[in-house]
Amino acid sequence: MATAIATADQAESVEYAARIEHVSKSFGGPAGQQLVLDDITLDVAPGEFVTLLGASGCGKSTLLNLVAGLDDPSAGSIKTDGRPALMFQEHALFPWLTAGKNIELALKLGGVPKNDRRTRAEELLELVRLQGSYGKRVHELSGGMRQRVALARALAQESRLLLMDEPFAALDAITRDVLHDELTRIWEETGLSVLFVTHNVREAVRLAQRVVLLSSRPGRIAREWTVDIPQPRRIEDAPVAELSLEITEQLRGEIRRHGQQ
């Protein structure tokens, strides 16, 4: 297993990066309540990489919004170690700012003094291998580069927990592979905890230490797998493919149940 350099000393202080306890969420008025998440209990340990996997309608994005504090659960509690950073499927970079200034805005809102922001932003760009892109406008960057700037901006928030909502779903396969390598590298270098939502089984297995499968309507935790394939993995690796096959079978089973009802 890869060693996370920075986690060792922080591990003692808090025993979780996120603690989700008996969380339920329903939407709609009193007439037609729809249960989206049902009694979810899940811990993300400091430095841990967890993927949430599920078909559409499993409420995985809803759960991520709850953890991010963008919405409140109907029941249960969510605790996080500080305010988490959130990355979306769309890059969500602000088009009126350059790549560097986008990162600096996150630093500014996080209370980093003015004089340190430029240096810190350059460091973060270097971390995502975009040194020299400080002054680039968002529309001048490719899809993959935008997601890397978005990642750098999320990292600028100095959160202990990074939430990712299908961040690579809109990218082409080659770029996605490269970004998987990048994310693994950065996760190992920074010791961050990551909660990563996807509907792509291989992506989940490629990245995670733990894969959590959600069932749909309502979203419940169906099963968990610990992935002990050593990093760096490739999406084509035989053990990755093997575990993916097993998880896919289970996922298909979950989906089939809906057709029989």
Place this chain on the structure above:
Amino acid sequence: MASSDTKTALTDEPRDRSAGLEAGLDALETSATSRTPFSVTARTKILPPLVATAVVLVIWQGLITFNIVTDPTKLPSPADVATEFKDAWLEGKLLGYIWTSVERGLLGFLLALAIGTPLGLVVARVKFVRAAIGPVLSGLQSLPSVAWVPPAVLWLGLNNSMMYAVILLGAVPSIANGLVSGIDQVPPLFLRAGRTMGATGWKGAWHIVLPAALPGYLAGLKQGWAFSWRSLMAAEIIASSPDLGIGLGALLENGRNASSMPMIFEAIFLILFVGIAVDLLIFSPLERRVLRSRGLLVKG
């Protein structure tokens, strides 16, 4: 720590495996944009309006030369209008006409800006205010501003204040509405991204909402200027008084009173010219700059 130098990424060290690949992808997927050379701009942007103007002049002169229109009190020849311009210039009055109106127009517009902006912000952000005056504000846009001239004259008399009142009543709703629709069109994703970064309340308004709403706001300003200028001309035509000085609207009215078609043509050309010039010199460059920096301006 992996080496970040992409040139040395030929090693088989797995950490560096993607570095060179990534640099290659970045290079493939970004294309260099270059500035359009002046010769192209001249051919595609400057030449067409010049040709259009020339065609209009030729047709106009043709109507006179071939005696299609024979009454010079209905259609003066281009030369007559040119003489009217020349005389006004030689008497030193031409710039005075223009400046009297432009000064009023710009000052009135700036006042409208100072009032319309906070008004738009409040309407966009405070639900009660929006429900209360939002519909009236958009309705006011369809009210021709000339309708405000009679009451303004009775309220304030024949003076500059009355002109400014008419400009404000015409331009403030446009500017406020532009800001409101700009704010309404801010993508919710930006607001969510801002919130996760801690930009809520005033911080959110300042760092996220206002910059995101800028294109809509600018469109409102542009329309606000057009309304300012039109309102002012209406006011100047209807309310002429020796104390007010001769602006372009008054010049037009004087032309009518003197039954001088060349003077009327002169006034109309000047009004048109100022409207276009302010748009071309101030608003269009501003709008283009904002849109281009956001990648919203498609070349072609």
